[in-house]
Every structure is written in C-alpha cells, then in structure tokens.
Amino acid sequence: MSLRLKNVVKEYPDFKLKIDLQVNKGELVTILGPSGCGKTTTLRVIAGFITPDKGNIFVADRGIDHLPPHKRQIGIVFQDYALFPNLNVLDNIAFGLKMQRVKRILREAKARKLLKMVHLKDYGHRKISQLSGGEQQRVALARALATEPRLLLLDEPLSALDAKLRKGLRSEIRRIQRELAITTLYITHDQEEALALSDRIAVMRNGKIEQVGRPREIYDEPVNLFVAGFVGQANILKGTVRSIEGGYVFFNTALGDIRAPAPRGCYPGREMHLFFRPENCTIKSRIPSEDKGNYIQGVVAGCEYLGEIIQLEVVSRDSRFILRLRGCPAIAAGDPVVFSIKADNCRLLPATR
Amino acid sequence: MFPESTLPGRKALLYLLLLSGPLVFLFFFFYYPLSSILQGGLTDDQGRFTVSRIGSILSDPYYTGIIWFTVKQAFLSTLLSISLGLPGAYLLAKYDFWGKNVIRALTTIPFVLPSIIVVLGFVRFFGNNGILNRLLMGLFRVEEPPLRILYSMKAILLAHAFYNFPICIRIVSALWSRLDPNFEDAARSMGAHGFRLFREVTLPRILPAILASSALIFIFCLLSFAIVLVLGGGPRFTTLEVEVYRLAKVSLDLKMGSALALIGSFLSSIFLYLYIRLQRKMSFAEEITADFERKRLSALLKEPAGIFFVLYLFLIAALIIAPMAAVVYTSFLKRSGWGGSTAYSLDWYIRLIFTSNLYARSILNSLFFGFMTILFALPLGTLIAYLGSRREIKNSSILESLMMLPMGVSSIMLGLGYIKAFQGFPVEITGSWYAIVLAHTVISYPFVIRSVSSMFRKIKPSLLEAARSLGADSWQLFWHLELPLIKGALITGAAFAFAISIGEINATMMLAGPQTMTIPVAIYRLISSYNFIGACAMGTILMAISFLTFLIIDRVGEGIG
Numbered sequence: 028m029s030l031r032l033k034n035v036v037k038e039y040p041d042f043k044l045k046i047d048l049q050v051n052k053g054e055l056v057t058i059l060g061p062s063g064c065g066k067t068t069t070l071r072v073i074a075g076f077i078t079p080d081k082g083n084i085f086v087a088d089r090g091i092d093h094l095p096p097h098k099r100q101i102g103i104v105f106q107d108y109a110l111f112p113n114l115n116v117l118d119n120i121a122f123g124l125k126m127q128r129v130k131r132i133l134r135e136a137k138a139r140k141l142l143k144m145v146h147l148k149d150y151g152h153r154k155i156s157q158l159s160g161g162e163q164q165r166v167a168l169a170r171a172l173a174t175e176p177r178l179l180l181l182d183e184p185l186s187a188l189d190a191k192l193r194k195g196l197r198s199e200i201r202r203i204q205r206e207l208a209i210t211t212l213y214i215t216h217d218q219e220e221a222l223a224l225s226d227r228i229a230v231m232r233n234g235k236i237e238q239v240g241r242p243r244e245i246y247d248e249p250v251n252l253f254v255a256g257f258v259g260q261a262n263i264l265k266g267t268v269r270s271i272e273g274g275y276v277f278f279n280t281a282l283g284d285i286r287a288p289a290p291r292g293c294y295p296g297r298e299m300h301l302f303f304r305p306e307n308c309t310i311k312s313r314i315p316s317e318d319k320g321n322y323i324q325g326v327v328a329g330c331e332y333l334g335e336i337i338q339l340e341v342v343s344r345d346s347r348f349i350l351r352l353r354g355c356p357a358i359a360a361g362d363p364v365v366f367s368i369k370a371d372n373c374r375l376l377p378a379t380r
Numbered sequence: 381m382f383p384e385s386t387l388p389g390r391k392a393l394l395y396l397l398l399l400s401g402p403l404v405f406l407f408f409f410f411y412y413p414l415s416s417i418l419q420g421g422l423t424d425d426q427g428r429f430t431v432s433r434i435g436s437i438l439s440d441p442y443y444t445g446i447i448w449f450t451v452k453q454a455f456l457s458t459l460l461s462i463s464l465g466l467p468g469a470y471l472l473a474k475y476d477f478w479g480k481n482v483i484r485a486l487t488t489i490p491f492v493l494p495s496i497i498v499v500l501g502f503v504r505f506f507g508n509n510g511i512l513n514r515l516l517m518g519l520f521r522v523e524e525p526p527l528r529i530l531y532s533m534k535a536i537l538l539a540h541a542f543y544n545f546p547i548c549i550r551i552v553s554a555l556w557s558r559l560d561p562n563f564e565d566a567a568r569s570m571g572a573h574g575f576r577l578f579r580e581v582t583l584p585r586i587l588p589a590i591l592a593s594s595a596l597i598f599i600f601c602l603l604s605f606a607i608v609l610v611l612g613g614g615p616r617f618t619t620l621e622v623e624v625y626r627l628a629k630v631s632l633d634l635k636m637g638s639a640l641a642l643i644g645s646f647l648s649s650i651f652l653y654l655y656i657r658l659q660r661k662m663s664f665a666e667e668i669t670a671d672f673e674r675k676r677l678s679a680l681l682k683e684p685a686g687i688f689f690v691l692y693l694f695l696i697a698a699l700i701i702a703p704m705a706a707v708v709y710t711s712f713l714k715r716s717g718w719g720g721s722t723a724y725s726l727d728w729y730i731r732l733i734f735t736s737n738l739y740a741r742s743i744l745n746s747l748f749f750g751f752m753t754i755l756f757a758l759p760l761g762t763l764i765a766y767l768g769s770r771r772e773i774k775n776s777s778i779l780e781s782l783m784m785l786p787m788g789v790s791s792i793m794l795g796l797g798y799i800k801a802f803q804g805f806p807v808e809i810t811g812s813w814y815a816i817v818l819a820h821t822v823i824s825y826p827f828v829i830r831s832v833s834s835m836f837r838k839i840k841p842s843l844l845e846a847a848r849s850l851g852a853d854s855w856q857l858f859w860h861l862e863l864p865l866i867k868g869a870l871i872t873g874a875a876f877a878f879a880i881s882i883g884e885i886n887a888t889m890m891l892a893g894p895q896t897m898t899i900p901v902a903i904y905r906l907i908s909s910y911n912f913i914g915a916c917a918m919g920t921i922l923m924a925i926s927f928l929t930f931l932i933i934d935r936v937g938e939g940i941g
Contacts, residue, residue, distance in 0.1 A: 074849055096848040103849040109842035113864040123850035125860070174851060 028052060028087035028177040028210050035072060035082035044068050044079075044234040052087075053208040055201070056239075059221040060231035061257070066214045069231075070180050073212065075099050086177050097126075102171030104181040108163045110155045116142070116166050117151035123174035134173075141169040144203060161192045168200065172207065179204070179211040185220065193217075197224050218258045222246060230254045246304075252376055255302045262308075262348045264301040268293050268375075275370060282323050282343050287373035299375045305338070305351040307372035310358070311365045321370055323348065327362045341366065391854070395767060402764050402783065409818045410786055413797025420638030420800055433639040442615070443623075447643065450619040453533060453608075454601035457540035461597050462590060464541050465548025467692050469586075472549060473556035476676055483693075485934050486700060487546035491876070492930045493923075494883025495543065495606040496900040500919045501703025502539050502611060504710050504912060506530065511706050535611040540604060542699055544597040551596070555589035588658055595655035602648050603790040605886040606900070610907060620644040621792045621886070628890060634800050641793040652788040704923060710916035728917035738894065739914070742902040743921060746882050749817055749898060753881035754874045756821040761828025761873060762866075766858075768829075769836035787826040794819055795890025811893025819887040824880040828873035835869035836862070871936045879929040882922065 030050040037044040044065045050056045058066045071077045073084060075096035084091050091099055102123075110119050117138050118125075124134035142148055145165035155163065164184060171179060184200070185193045201224040204211050215221055221228050222242040229239045230253075238250045249255035252263065266280035276289045278301055285301055293299065311322065325343030339350040341364055350366060358364065424430045437443040471477075472484060505511050506529045513525035520526070529535045559582075567581040605621045612618065618626075620640060627637035714725030732740045764783045786794070798819060802809035809815045839862065847861045885900040892901050899922045906915035 074845070076845055076848075095853075096845070097851050097853050099849070100851070101849055103846065105842045105846055107840065107842055109840065109846035111843060111847070111861060113861075113867075122847070122852075122860070126847075126851040126853075126856055170846075170850070 029085075030073070030178055030210055030212065031085040031088075032069070032073070033083045033085065035069075035079045035084065037068060037072060037077060037079045042234060044072070046082075046231075046234070046236055048229060048236060048239070050210055050212055052210055054226045055204050055211040055213060055224065057213045057215060057221040057225040057228045058231050058236075059215060059218060059228050059258070062216055064231045065234040066216075066231055067182055068234075070103075070182050070212065070214055073178070074101055074103055074180060100174070100176050101178045101180060102174065102176035104164075104167045104171050104179070104184045106183045106186060108167040108187075110163055110166055110170070112155050114155070115151065116147070116153050116155070116158070119155065119166055120170045120173050122170060127174065137173060138169070141173055144206075145169045145199075160188050161196060164188065164196060165199075168203070172203070172209070177210070179209050181211065181213045183215055184213075186215070186217070193220070200224065222258070228258075230257060232257075248374065249302070249376070251379075252300055252302070255374075255376060260305050260349050262303050262305060264346055265378075266299065266301055268295050268297045268299060270295055276375060278373075278375060282346065285321050285323075285368070285373060286370040287375050288371060290375045293375060298378045300378055302374045302376050303368045303372055305349040306336075308348070308350045308352070308366045308368055310350070310352060311367055313365060321373070322365055322367050324363070324365050327358055327360050327364050330358060330360050339364070394854075395770060398763060399767055399779075402760055405760060406783065406786075406822075410789075410794075410822050413794065413801040414789065416801035417638040417641055417793060417797045420635045421642040422639075423635075425635075433635065434643065437636075437639055437643065443640070445615075446618055446620060446623050447647075449617065450602060450621075450644070451647070453536050453540070453617075453619065454598050454604075456533075457537050457544065457601040458594050458598045460537055460541040461544040462548050462594055464696070465545040465593070466552065466590070467689065468545070468549040468696060469552035469556055471689060471693070472553035473559075475679075483549075483697075485930075487550040488930060488933060489700070490543050490546055490600075492879040492883070492926050492933065493543075494885065494900050494926060495604070496883070496885050496903045497707065497919050497923055497926070498539055498543050498703070499606050499610045500903060500907065500912075500915055501707050502535060502542075503530065503907065504706035504916065505703040506535065506538070511702075511709070530611060531614070531617070533612070533617060536608055536617065539607045539611055540597075540601045542703070543604075543607070544600055545696070547597055547600075548590075548593040551593040552586055552589040556586050559585055592655055592658035595651050595658060599648050599651045599655065599788075602644070602651070603792075603886075605790075605792055605889075606904065610904070620647075621790060624792050624796060625886075625889065628796050628799060634796070634803075637796055638800065641790070641796055645789060645793060648790065649788055707916045707919045707923065710913055711920040713913050713916075715913060728914050732917065732921070738897060739902050739906075739918060741895075742897040742899050742918075745813075745896060746899040746922075746925075749813070749820060750878040750881040752813075752817040753820040753824055754877050756817060757825040757828050757877040758870065758874050760821065761825040761877075762832050762870065764825075765829045765833035765836055766862075768833055769839075784826045784829060786822050791819070791823050791884065791886040792890060794822060795887035798887075798891060810891055811896055812891075813896050815891045816888055816896055816898070817881075819891060820877075820881040820884055823884060823887065824877040827876040827880065831873040831876060832866055832869045835866045839865055868936045872933050875929045875932040875936075879926055879933075882925055882929075 029052045030048075032046050032048040035044070035046050042063075042065065046065075046069055048056070048058075048069075058069060060066050068077060072079050075091075075094060079092075086099075086101075111122065114122065117135060120138035120141055121129075121134040124137060129137075139148075139151065142151055145168060147162060147165055147169075150158070150162065150166075155166070158166065164187075167184070168181075181200070185196055188196065197220055200213075213221075213225065222245075225242055227239060227241055228245045230237045230245060232253055238245060238254045240248070245254065245258050249258065249261075252261075255261040255263070264280050264282065264285070266278050266285070269277045269279040269284065271277075271289050271293065274289050276287050276293060278285045278287055278299070280301065287301060290299075323341075323343055325341040325346075325348070327339055328342045328347070329340035331338040336351050336353055337358075339352065339358065341348045341350055348366075421433060422429055422431065424432065468483070472480065503510065506527065507513070508525045508528060508530060513527050516526050517523070529538065563585070564577065564581055567577055602619075603621055604619070605625065608617065608619045608622050609625070612622070621644065624637045624641050624644065627633045627640065711728065712724050712726065713722045714727050715722050731737070732743065764779075768779060768783075798815055799810055802815075843861065843865075844857060847857050852860060882898075883900060884898075885904065888898050888901055889904070892898060897905075899918055903915045903918050903922070906912070906918065
C-alpha cells in the first residue's frame with residue numbers, strides 16, 4: 028500500500044515538524060537525519076501515537092487520520108525491540124494475530140513460518156531474555172510482519188547492535204522486504220545503512236525534508252551543503268562564479284579556478300560553494316602546464332592506511348581536503364602534493380546552509 | 381524524543397468513570413469518617429465551631445504530659461533504632477557474607493510482623509517471669525528477677541527499636557550501596573581516615589537516608605498502639621493513641637477523643653511531610669549512582685573493628701529471634717495449677733482446633749477478614765495505580781498522593797471515625813465484620829498502590845506502543861500485556877494487604893465485638909488475663925500465617941521499595 032504524508036505539521040515549543048512525503052507501493056524509503064531532526068516524531072505521527080496539528084496521512088489513498096493506533100494496521104519495529112518479556116518468542120510473534128482473535132493453531136502456524144523466514148526456526152519456545160540483540164531484532168521484525176500489515180515502519184532497528192551484525196541484518200531486512208513487497212519506511216541516522224538498503228532516501232533536518240531521491244542522487248547530487256555533508260564525507264571550497272561557458276562554470280576560489288557543471292540559477296558573480304567527494308580525487312605528480320583548471324596544490328597533513336584505500340588529509344592555505352585513493356602511492360605526511368578533480372565530479376551548491 | 385500521546389475525549393471520560401469508583405469508596409470510608417472527627421473535635425455540644433476543646437487539652441497538665449511523653453518516647457525510640465540499624469546498614473551496603481540474604485529478608489519484618497507478636501515476645505522473653513530473667517536467675521542463683529524492664533519506658537523503647545531498626549537498615553543500606561566508593565578513596569588519598577572520613581565524607585551523603593528512615597520510624601513510634609498499651613501502662617506511660625482509645629472505649633467521650641486525635645494527626649502529618657520530602661531527595665540520589673562492588677566480610681574481620689561487627693550481627697540476630705522463639709516455646713507448655721510446675725503439651729492447639737470457642741472463632745475471623753481485605757484492597761489499589769500511571773491524566777501524581785493519604789492517618793483515628801460517623805446508622809457498624817474489613821482495606825490499599833504503581837512505571841512505553849500497533853485496544857492491552865507484567869506486584873500487594881489485615885490491632889480493637897474478634901485482639905485479651913500459654917499458642921499460629929505471607933513477598937518480591 029502506498030503511504031502519503033500531506034502537509035503534516037506538528038508544533039512543539041522548541042521544534043516544528045513540517046513534512047510532505049510519498050512512499051510508493053512496495054518501496055523502501057529511508058528517513059535519514061541527525062538525532063533530534065524529527066524522524067522518530069514522523070514515525071510516531073504515522074503510527075498514530077502523536078496527533079498532528081495539521082495535514083493528512085493516507086494509506087492506499089485513504090485517510091487514516093481518524094484511526095487510533097491499533098486500527099491502523101501498521102507494523103512497527105522499535106529501536107529497543109519492545110518485545111514482551113512475559114511471552115516466549117512464538118507468542119510474541121503471534122500476539123497481533125491473537126488480538127485479531129485468530130485461532131491458536133492458525134496463529135502458531137503463521138508464527139512458525141515467520142520464524143523460519145528470519146532464520147530462528149527452533150527458537151519458538153525460548154524466553155526473550157535468552158536471546159541475543161540480533162535475535163531479538165529478528166523476532167521484532169517477525170512480530171511486526173505477522174499480521175500482514177499494510178505498512179512497515181522501522182525505527183533505527185539496528186542502532187543497538189554491533190557493526191558486523193548490523194551489515195548482515197540490514198541485507199536480511201532488505202531481502203524480506205523485497206520478498207513480501209511491503210511498503211516500508213525506515214528510520215536511521217546512519218548514512219551507510221540508508222545508502223545500502225533504500226529505494227529512496229529522504230534527508231531530514233530540523234523537522235523538514237531537505238531532499239528526497241535515490242541513494243546515488245543523494246550522494247552525487249546533494250541539493251545543499253547539509254545533505255552533502257551528512258551523506259558521506261564532503262570537500263567544500265568557497266568561491267564566486269567567474270563565467271559560464273558551454274554548460275560549465277569557471278569557479279573562482281582562493282586556490283585558483285575550478286571548472287564545474289553549471290547548476291540552475293547561477294550567474295557570474297554569485298557566491299557559491301564547490302563540493303566534491305574524497306574518492307573522486309586523483310593524485311598528480313606535477314601540474315600539467317597546458318591545463319589551468321581543477322588542480323589543487325597542498326601539503327599532506329595526515330595519512331591513514333585503511334586497507335583497500337588510503338585516506339589523505341591535504342591542507343592548502345586555509346582549506347582542508349580529504350582524499351581517498353585506491354592503490355598505495357608512496358606518500359607521507361609533510362609531502363607536497365597536487366590533486367585533480369574531474370569537472371563532472373564537481374558540484375556547485377548554494378552558499379546558504 | 382517528544383513524549384506525548386493522543387487523548388480522545390472519550391478516553392478521558394472513561395478514565396474519569398473508572399476514577400469515580402475509588403473516589404466514592406474513599407469518600408464514604410475514609411474522608412467522611414475523618415471529617416466527623418474534625419467536626420467532633422472542633423465543635424461544642426451545640427454543634428458550633430470552637431477550638432475550646434483543643435484549648436482545654438493544651439492547658440490540661442494531664443494531656444500535655446501525654447503529648448510530651450508521646451513525642452519523647454518516639455524521639456528516643458527513633459534514636460535507638462537508628463543507632464542499632466546503622467552498623468547493619470553499613471555491613472549490608474559494603475560487604476558480602478553468608479546469610480546476608482536472610483538478614484536482608486528480615487528487614488521486611490516490621491511490615492508483616494503483627495505488633496501484638498512483638499508485645500507477646502517481649503513479655504515472654506524480657507518479662508519478670510520471662511525466659512531471660514529465668515536464665516539469669518538460674519545462672520547466678522538469685523531469687524528475684526534481676527531485670528525489671530516491663531511496664532516502663534525502657535520496655536517501650538526496646539520494643540520500638542526491635543520493631544523499627546530494620547527500617548533503618550533497609551533504607552540506609554539501599555542508598556549507601558549505591559554511593560560511589562571512589563569518593564571515599566579520594567578523601568583517603570588526601571589524608572582523611574577513621575571517624576573523620578565518616579563524618580566529613582560519608583555521613584553527608586547518607587544523611588538523606590538516615591533522616592528519611594528517622595522520620596518514618598518517628599511516625600511509626602508516634603502512632604504505635606499495642607506496644608504502648610501493654611508494655612507501658614498506667615497514666616505515666618500513655619501516648620496519644622492509647623489515650624484516644626481509652627477515651628473512646630472506656631470513657632466513651634468521643635468528642636474529647638476526636639480533639640485529641642486531631643492533635644495527634646497534626647503531629648504525625650508534619651513528619652509524614654518531612655519523610656515524603658526526604659524520600660524525593662533520595663530517589664534523585666539513586667538516579668545518579670549505580671551499584672558497586674562489595675568486599676567479602678572476611679576482609680573486615682582482619683581489622684580490629686571486625687570483632688565489633690561480628691558481635692553486632694549476633695546481637696541483632698538474637699534480638700530478632702529470641703522473642704519470637706520465646707513465643708513458640710511457651711505455646712507448647714502446660715501449667716498444672718496456679719504456680720505449679722510446667723510441662724510440655726499441645727493442649728491449647730488441641731483446644732483451638734477441636735473445640736469451638738471464641739478463640740478458635742477468632743482464627744477463622746482473621747483469615748476471613750484477610751481474604752476479604754485482599755478482595756477489596758487489590759482492585760482498589762490496582763485501579764488507582766493504573767490511573768496514576770496513565771500519562772493522559774494530568775496531575776496524576778497529585779491524584780496519587782491524595783489517594784495515599786490514608787497512610788498518614790492513624791488507624792486508631794480511623795476506627796474512632798467509623799464509630800463516630802456511623803453512630804445512629806440503621807445498620808450497626810461497630811462490631812460488624814464489614815466495618816473491620818472496610819477499615820483494613822483503607823489501611824492496606826496504599827501498600828497495594830505502592831507495590832503495583834512502581835511496577836506500572838517500570839513498563840517501557842514502547843511495549844505499550846508495540847502492542848497498540850499490533851492491534852490491541854485498551855482492554856486487550858491491559859488484559860494481555862499490562863496485567864501479566866504486573867502479576868508479581870499484584871501477588872506482593874495481595875500478600876501485604878493480607879499481612880496487614882491479619883496483624884492489625886488498632887482499628888480492630890476499636891471496632892471488633894465478641895463475634896468479630898481477631899487473632900491479635902484475642903492475644904491481647906489473653907495477655908490481659910495473664911494467660912500467656914494461650915496467647916503464645918495464638919501468637920504462634922499468627923506468626924506462622926505472617927511467615928507464609930512474608931515468604932510470598934520475599935519470593936515474588938516485586939514492586940516494594
């Protein structure tokens with residue numbers, strides 16, 4: 028079922044949520060943002076735990092605003108799992124079906140099927156306290172899916188787990204979500220998680236959605252400095268538009284001119300920010316004399332070996348850049364260095380944050 | 381992040397409806413009797429408002445003497461209880477040792493052991509003809525009992541200390557064990573040690589707990605009834621509670637009794653207020669600290685002070701066990717003729733079980749009242765705790781403290797209120813079984829609230845939201861999730877209600893008639909007629925019942941702080 032938030036507004040003394048969002052049928056959309064940006068509030072509004080001041084929520088184009096939480100048919104996986112400690116694994120999963128007064132045999136069969144799906148086949152009679160964090164998370168997912176809800180909401184479901192487990196579980200969540208083709212809204216502050224499992228990402232800040240798009244769009248084409256900085260690492264350089272030629276801008280910075288694709292609404296003299304990703308830089312041994320653009324000279328301030336890549340911190344005047352390089356050039360801290368960025372890998376963003 | 385819930389008006393109405401049940405109950409069986417005491421104490425014979433009754437009490441040396449004695453004995457008892465409890469609190473907080481769980485469990489005693497048992501145990505152990513004196517007489521071959529403790533202030537203080545020092549251990553050790561020992565280590569590294577270290581570093585930090593337990597013990601001693609009635613005696617050793625009882629039951633002067641009860645409750649409410657303030661302060665301290673590692677007791681034994689602590693442990697164990705053992709021992713005796721020799725026998729038990737008499741009847745009465753009290757107090761307390769835990773209800777904490785008020789009113793006063801308020805009712809209240817059950821309910825349901833509401837608060841909000849999102853309506857939520865989660869607290873609450881009902885003597889003495897005599901009242905009658913063997917047989921049965929409820933509380937033990 029599709030989900031739509033239309034002009035939903037919820038105001039608090041120190042915070043205002045104002046959101047428009049569409050999640051298509053079978054799609055997994057992630058709300059990504061720092062803590063306190065309103066992502067959990069959004070989820071709670073959808074679930075019906077918070078009544079918005081304005082706006083409407085639609086599931087499959089039907090308004091659900093008047094429905095109390097227990098009639099919304101929305102499955103939720105909570106951050107702390109919220110498994111019922113008084114029930115065993117099987118009864119936890121079957122709880123929703125029991126509320127619907129499904130017969131014991133039927134609901135246990137269904138619960139067993141779901142246990143199998145989350146690879147916990149023989150765990151049915153265990154107590155919740157006997158499960159590891161990852162296992163509890165799987166049970167929580169199975170429980171949320173047992174009633175075949177119209178929507179699945181996941182509130183930072185992996186944040187309490189360690190890094191290794193997180194990666195395994197997130198692909199499993201994605202597999203199950205695809206299998207069931209259930210419309211899903213996933214909440215996280217972890218950009219890697221969001222990039223890895225979303226059909227689309229909505230980046231949120233201060234109660235507003237800054238940008239919605241496919242992971243690659245969000246990563247490569249951020250609409251502003253906040254999105255650029257929040258989704259991955261960003262190199263930023265201030266400057267002014269000098270001239271526009273054939274779809275490209277010559278961008279004047281303190282470190283020389285850089286060529287970048289012309290964004291909409293740019294004009295000579297406009298102050299903007301240049302943005303590029305660390306992995307789009309390449310090291311050059313010297314500046315080719317014939318080419319004048321897209322080279323930056325600096326000194327290596329730090330060098331970190333990260334296995335498959337090497338990460339450099341380069342200082343040039345007042346600016347600092349992060350470079351991620353494949354292969355291992357023999358570079359050490361203190362070395363002078365020249366690096367280049369392809370014009371097509373550069374983006375100009377509005378100067379305001 | 382932004383805790384808030386939806387509040388449809390219909391739900392608010394439902395809560396209001398649910399609330400009206402407890403409110404009506406409390407109005408009729410607590411506030412109305414209370415107001416009749418106010419009215420009795422503050423009006424003259426024509427029904428006009430006057431403070432002359434209060435004034436005449438305050439200018440009469442007989443009554444001021446009683447007030448003064450009440451405060452004095454409470455103060456000294458508190459002092460004694462605290463000094464007896466502090467070393468125990470230290471040991472429990474800082475050391476692990478064999479039998480520690482037993483000692484910790486014993487600190488529940490004041491809440492479940494009926495006061496009449498303490499009285500009986502003291503008479504049998506410390507009395508002129510008690511076991512201790514007989515032992516000493518045999519040991520030193522003297523003809524006269526060397527210890528004359530009973531019927532004096534000494535006896536009152538000792539019994540109060542016995543009854544209340546576990547409260548000090550319980551409250552102080554709870555805070556002490558959560559204090560970060562690094563503070564003390566830091567102070568030690570700066571040169572503080574011994575008593576200075578305790579006075580300047582440790583004491584200020586455990587002081588809130590000491591003061592809170594002091595205030596609580598002070599209230600208990602101020603309102604103590606059976607202990608003063610039997611172990612004190614005579615106008616010299618009479619407290620306000622005993623005097624109110626005497627005025628109501630002997631002099632039949634209900635108005636004077638009311639005026640005196642008002643003065644008494646004024647005193648106790650001051651200390652109740654202090655206790656609540658201090659407890660709030662402590663719960664704050666609890667939040668910022670954690671549980672720390674404890675040392676083995678053997679480490680302490682290597683220090684010179686260790687001997688003192690071992691002696692202390694033996695002393696408190698003896699102090700707790702000896703009087704109770706004296707009761708059980710005496711119950712198996714038989715006296716042949718006046719002043720004749722004693723022999724072992726089961727006579728009294730056989731009489732209680734196989735013949736029907738008032739005493740056998742009192743055992744059935746007590747059990748019946750106990751179960752009826754559970755039946756009333758459990759739903760009442762649970763409902764109030766449930767409503768108090770709803771975030772949708774504004775000022776739920778005010779509501780809860782209003783409902784907890786019966787805890788601060790003495791049960792003698794409650795009994796007096798019933799007599800006064802229901803005087804001239806078409807249905808005779810005094811002496812009826814329902815008067816006693818209602819009074820026991822009012823006295824015990826705050827304990828149910830305490831036990832249950834702390835459990836309700838422990839339920840994570842996300843659990844409730846999860847159940848809601850899985851399709852549970854309010855009723856299903858309560859039935860399938862909240863009720864199972866508070867089950868332990870319900871059992872504890874029921875056990876407390878039962879224990880309180882079965883041991884209650886104050887209000888019961890005011891209200892019971894011959895047909896509604898309970899075990900504690902029967903014991904009191906038997907003591908008054910110097911039939912100690914009978915009293916001890918009844919006492920042993922009462923102890924056995926109390927011990928069972930104590931076991932339930934200790935095993936299930938959820939939700940009582």
